[in-house]
Amino acid sequence: MPAKPRVPLFLISGLAPVPNGELADLLRAGEPGTAVVHHDLRQITEGIVRRRVQLGSRDQLTVLELAHGCVSCTLREDLLPLLRKLARMPQVTRIVLRLDEAMEPEPVSWAIDHVLVGETPVREDVDLRGTFAVLDRTTWLADTTGDETLAERGIRASPEDDRTVAHVAISQAEFSDVLVLTGTPGDAWIGAKGAAILDRVAPSLPRVEMSTVDAAALLAAVPEDARRGEVTDMHGPLLRGQPPLRADCGVAVLVFTAQRPFHPERLHDAIDVLLDGVVRTRGRAWVASQPDVALWIESAGGGLGIGHAGPWLDAPDGPAWEDVSPERRTMASLRWDPVFGDRAQEIVVVTDQATPEEVDAALRGALLTDGELAAGKEVWLTYSDPFGEWHEEPCEDTEVDPSKHDANASKGKEENQ
Structure with missing residues (x-):
């Protein structure tokens, strides 16, 4: 049968x-x-x-x-x-x-x-x-x-x-x-x-x-x-479809991108901007003190969570190109840096009472300065990191x-x- x-x-x-x-x-x-x-x-x-x-x-x-x-x-x-x-x-x-x-x-x-x-x-x-x-x-x-x-x-x-x-x-x-x-x-x-x-x-x-x-x-x-x-592929596209680029009823979209890492303590100080007047945040962050793993940032209302999204393709323990989605390979190829590989900031923020300009300014202020960037990875690893590790409760075991x-x-x- x-x-x-x-x-x-x-x-x-x-x-x-x-x-x-x-x-x-x-x-x-x-x-x-x-x-x-x-x-x-x-x-x-x-x-x-x-x-x-x-x-x-x-x-x-x-x-x-x-x-x-x-x-x-x-x-x-x-x-x-x-x-x-x-x-x-x-x-x-x-x-x-x-x-x-x-x-x-x-x-x-x-x-x-x-x-x-x-x-x-x-x-x-x-x-x-x-x-x-x-x-x-x-x-x-x-x-x-x-x-x-x-x-x-x-x-x-x-x-x-x-x-x-x-x-x-x-x-x-x-x-x-x-x-x-x-x-x-x-x-x-x-x-x-x-x-x-x-x-x-x-x-x-x-x-x-x-x-x-x-x-x-x-x-x-x-x-x-x-x-x-x-x-959701945490290294895939952050939006399914194309949202309107203009503001409507005070609601707007900011796509924040950068190809240098965040300073962990300054990012921690700036993160409050995503909790006040922001409807939704989703995206990947590159933090200097954790150079080989992407952090996943997600917020809605007054709640925000930060966890690991897995290694970058360029990380020593990163996945093989053939093991990731075609979309991820394409995005990595388009932004590949000879020094930092596919590491990059990409965060989508839907704002309400806040403005995209003030959110963008706060996040850009958390990026490494030219001097900090030139200091190199060995110095970055000495930065105090308030984000630490991502832990799951026992009931989240698979x-x-x-x-x-x-x-x-x-x-x-x-x-x-």
Whole structure:
């Protein structure tokens, strides 16, 4: 008997639970064999997750008690095995995964592709065909420009979750294939400003109105060149599509580039410019005290994170040219320096209250001076470095450590509705 073909999978993300559920219902109604999966994480800090599975006339709620209350554990211990189980059921022809409001689709997509369930990842059973981000225009502008944290809103994905609401809102929009708009802005200015931000953080994505679209039209809106769960290459292009170059409603784009390194302490002092009046920052930084590794800078709202993006091609332990994407090879070739290779600054900043000029001035002031540049790498390595190393919590490991995560510690109580 031939193996069942991979089952189409669609992801839904968004900060507004009611519209998210409405979109899932829309897709479920469009095809009888659609299974809808939703994990409610509102009590995850207490080690409790409520899982709902809808398939045909079945509507089943399972209360999971996890030894470690976090999204990573939920993925490994329940969601990924469940996706495989559903995909192998003959009556399931499509799966809709409705993510909790606190979840970003990119880590879930990565887990589907890379985390082993048994001996293989779940991508062997499901085919991610599209990701939809639901944007409620009533609240989206305030969400993306505010400093509120997920903890303050009561929707954390783990006890240690310190992400901002803005980070989640923008990450959901950036990673999607289609933006599904719902709700009404408070006034014309709010609507125009929200659209201006979308034009700059997700310039190539189609936008559809939930109130006027059906399941077939929604699926048809996924572009041919959609990313379909493709995880961000930290050394790849920083923007998918071309954002407007002119400012609109006070929202503008700065592409900061330079081919000399940052002084670590001056960059640390200047980094506050990315937290005040800035909607979004994403990019690679070359810091003099860490010459062989690119640092990844990302901010949204009042939150900012800096981590390692992997070695430069010119670094002693850098990847081989044939092992990186064609886009990365092309960009490296165009800017290759005989001394510094492909090392360079490339940071995209979407500004709101701040101006591109003041952000550019602050970042340029953090670059090495001509005298510091001439001093050379041996001197740069002596600079005090406030950035240090990037550390991940144990629950971010890509493989389960049995001493930390007991697979038998996840218990389920079935409740049929």
